Amino acid sequence: MVATSTLNRNLECLSEFAGRGYDLTCIDHEMDFWERCLADPYLGAEVCEEQTCQQLAQLLEGCLSRAKASKLKCAHVLVPETLTRRVARDMLRLAAGEPCGLRGCVLDVHLELEEQQHRCERLERLACDASVVPTFELTLVFKQDGGGWPSLRDFLRIGTCFPPGTHRALKLRPGFRLIKKKLYSSSAAGTIVEEC
Template identity: 55%
Template sequence: MVATSTLKAKGSDYHPEWVERKQGQVYIEKDSWDHSSSELQRNADAAEDLACQQLAKMFESCLSRAKKTTLHCSSVLVPEKLTRRIAREVLRLAAGEPCGLRGCILFVHLELDKGCKQLESIACDATVVPTFELSLVLRQDGTAWPSLRDFFFMGTCFAPAFRHALKLSPGFRLVKRKLYSSSAGTVIEEC
């Protein structure tokens, strides 16, 4: 590989073991590319962490809105790191797509005893025509014991608008459907 720029003789960017000069051109040895590639990998990891954090916040906001509008409960209890795990899986499934996450339309569902309830649909980038759909199916935690307060208020006239806290299971399902290819099937991920 040939680099045509000049190197500083002093400073933190200069590493004499990486450079070989021949006839006015600078040749950089393989070790420097390993250093550069590791730096690129760190930058990519940082960008992925940021995207993961933003997605996790988006899921938390979705659940917060659904608590008031669709679920009609006082609170939604989310297992620790569930939204981060979901975000990582969504990013992994979006990685091989032509537009990446920008081409995703995401449907968030909650699986209840009586069936599935759609909480929200989210276009990751409204300016891009969706190339794939992801359906996230969250599950209610069936092992959770209702609190004494829930037993007290269930079916009574004390608080007709009050509902108990909804606890989510740590497991979820992601269903991916490509919109640009008729030959591509549906991918179901159980997590």
Template identity: 50%
Template sequence: MVASCSKNKSPECISERLDSECSRRRSGDAADLNYWDHDLAENNVNEEEQTCQYLAKLFENSLCRAKKTKLHCSEVLVPERLIRKIARDVLCLSSSEPCGLRGSIIYVNMEIENMCKKLDRIVYDSSVIPTFELTLILKQDGNSWPSLRDFFFIGTCFAPGFRQALKLSPGFCLIKKKLYSSSAGTVIEC
């Protein structure tokens, strides 16, 4: 199954669609909840929020480690809420899997100047046999011009090709591949 968002749709369209699908799958019909189920639903929301925060931290750490070694920059500028949105979409894509997020391997890549660089491989729970792979492709903001600082630093204390800051685009791509099925993967592009 392939699902994508065309260029003229906002990134919120996929997020809203995924949110509604995930919440429908997770809780069934909200009107069916009784008093005790309501408390359980609140605990699940808190647990999901903690998992989302932890996943966002994993992505931030991946970018931090890749700054100097693979991205050749001193800082990565990330649009507000981008990492959080990616974490939510990853959680939603993993909700239909047999082991959930625990059965995932996440590859973090960066598309820079029409080339894709591998940044990191995240195994969420190494004690679980992976059931699916997610490939996250972050994109460089093509609209940003290099800063004057980058020109001054070239040829001084940093190696050639080293840039001061790399700005990420708010757009990204998530590709899901089930390891136990021969069906086509799911592609979500925001």
């Protein structure tokens, strides 16, 4: 990862990213993290990477949490235990060779809905650092786990607790897809698709 020694919280830049649909809370959180890392030059790279991985996992969990009522129309999103950590590690690996590292990343989070013939629902678009011009884009596709037939208990609860059109719980598969697109490369070689 590459980080510069100063961070700029330019309000004009932040409002531009807000206009594009980026989550300003996440941007602020990420900038706070980088300021702490840059303030302590003796913080080991391994510790910094582990903290970044943990923050990315929390960022993804927050995205799923915000989307459950608004876009996914469900009460709970069931996430496999290590899924967000594995995604975070792969994101860090894909960002390692970039000019600005993770700070130059724009992340699109999608969910592939099994019940609607593998249609993808866009959940959120996040910028890792609003003060840096994005150099690459990651598209993360979580996959819904159909899970077979609902239990008798779930069947009896349908329509009793939740309004029509909502599901009680949505379960994610342990697998995911990450698509990396370099924004400074016009060739097809600038796109990498990984199925995990």
